[in-house]
Amino acid sequence: MNYITLNNGIKMPMIGLGTYLLSPDDAENAVTYALKNGYELIDTANAYVNEKAVGRGMKKSGLSRDKIFLETKLWPSFYEDEDAIEETLKRLDTEYIDLMILHQPSANYLAGYRQLEKAYTEGKLKAIGISNFNIQEIQEILDNCSVVPALIQVEAHPYYPQTELKKLLSKNNIVMQAWYPLGGRDNKSILKERVIEELADKYKKSPAQIVLKWHTQMNVIVIPGSKSEPHIKENIDIFDFTLTKEDMMKIASIDKNQPFYGRDEEALKRFATWRPNVEGQK
Numbered sequence: 001m002n003y004i005t006l007n008n009g010i011k012m013p014m015i016g017l018g019t020y021l022l023s024p025d026d027a028e029n030a031v032t033y034a035l036k037n038g039y040e041l042i043d044t045a046n047a048y049v050n051e052k053a054v055g056r057g058m059k060k061s062g063l064s065r066d067k068i069f070l071e072t073k074l075w076p077s078f079y080e081d082e083d084a085i086e087e088t089l090k091r092l093d094t095e096y097i098d099l100m101i102l103h104q105p106s107a108n109y110l111a112g113y114r115q116l117e118k119a120y121t122e123g124k125l126k127a128i129g130i131s132n133f134n135i136q137e138i139q140e141i142l143d144n145c146s147v148v149p150a151l152i153q154v155e156a157h158p159y160y161p162q163t164e165l166k167k168l169l170s171k172n173n174i175v176m177q178a179w180y181p182l183g184g185r186d187n188k189s190i191l192k193e194r195v196i197e198e199l200a201d202k203y204k205k206s207p208a209q210i211v212l213k214w215h216t217q218m219n220v221i222v223i224p225g226s227k228s229e230p231h232i233k234e235n236i237d238i239f240d241f242t243l244t245k246e247d248m249m250k251i252a253s254i255d256k257n258q259p260f261y262g263r264d265e266e267a268l269k270r271f272a273t274w275r276p277n278v279e280g281q282k
Helices: 026-037 051-061 084-092 109-123 135-144 164-173 195-201 207-217 228-234 246-253 265-271
Strands: 004-007 011-015 016-018 042-043 069-074 100-102 128-130 151-155 175-179 221-223
Touching: 016 026, 026 042, 026 051, 026 228, 042 051, 051 069, 051 084, 069 084, 069 109, 084 151, 100 109, 100 151, 100 207, 109 128, 109 135, 109 195, 128 135, 135 164, 151 164, 164 175, 195 246, 207 228, 207 246
Parallel strands: 016 042, 042 069, 069 100, 100 128, 128 151, 151 175, 175 221
Antiparallel strands: 004 011
16 A cells, blocks of 8 residues: 555555445445455545445454544535534544545535534544635635645546646645546546556556556545445555656646536535435435
8 A cells, every 4th residue: 555644644545445326235345345455545425324334344344443544524514513523423433533524615614624623623533624625715725724624535537637726735735635536437438548548558457557546646545436346456456566757648648627527506505405314324
């Protein structure tokens, strides 16, 4: 495993397992398998409604808690709930969370971030951050926070490497983490790009492994999601080769500065009031 040091000195694994869209049963099984096969980072969220299952999977893995880097996301409609973080801890069945981030720039996110800061100073959270915030919203957090975000989770892949955002992050020592680092479940075009296929052949790796390696060599943390054991095992097998500068330039050439998903302002408004059924989860 390779690691990156966050701005508060905490070391974070460069690759982890994402659990978005995984049912509780699938999440529990995937987390258990991943942690038994080299993974140390697990990503979940209030809105995934599988936090309890993730907690069970962590226990079933047999790894001690200090060997697992647990990341979860606070949902907008919980930003002003004083017990939101404590309830998240209970669902995950853990005394602390390694990294908690605000899931969306919706509702009263400044209040939400202050909740993260409070829990951070209390030791309940080892690091805090944000997700899906644009440059202006990140600056608003920076202008009003006492704890600089350690990380931001955003859409990022070879078609949309977030070049402009990286400038602000570098200036403030904030790490980038890519959700859907391969382009997403329904967007396979990146993996079929000629340059990606040629590099896969060159290194005897899969196209997915080439893209994941590209991310990590740029110090971008990745959390590819899967319930398939072969895919989970393949995704982490990227630390036995290094892409050359020429390879990295070739991949940079397919940059379209175009997200697959982008930003939905109407959805952000809905997120402010929609409450995931966190208590009803299995």
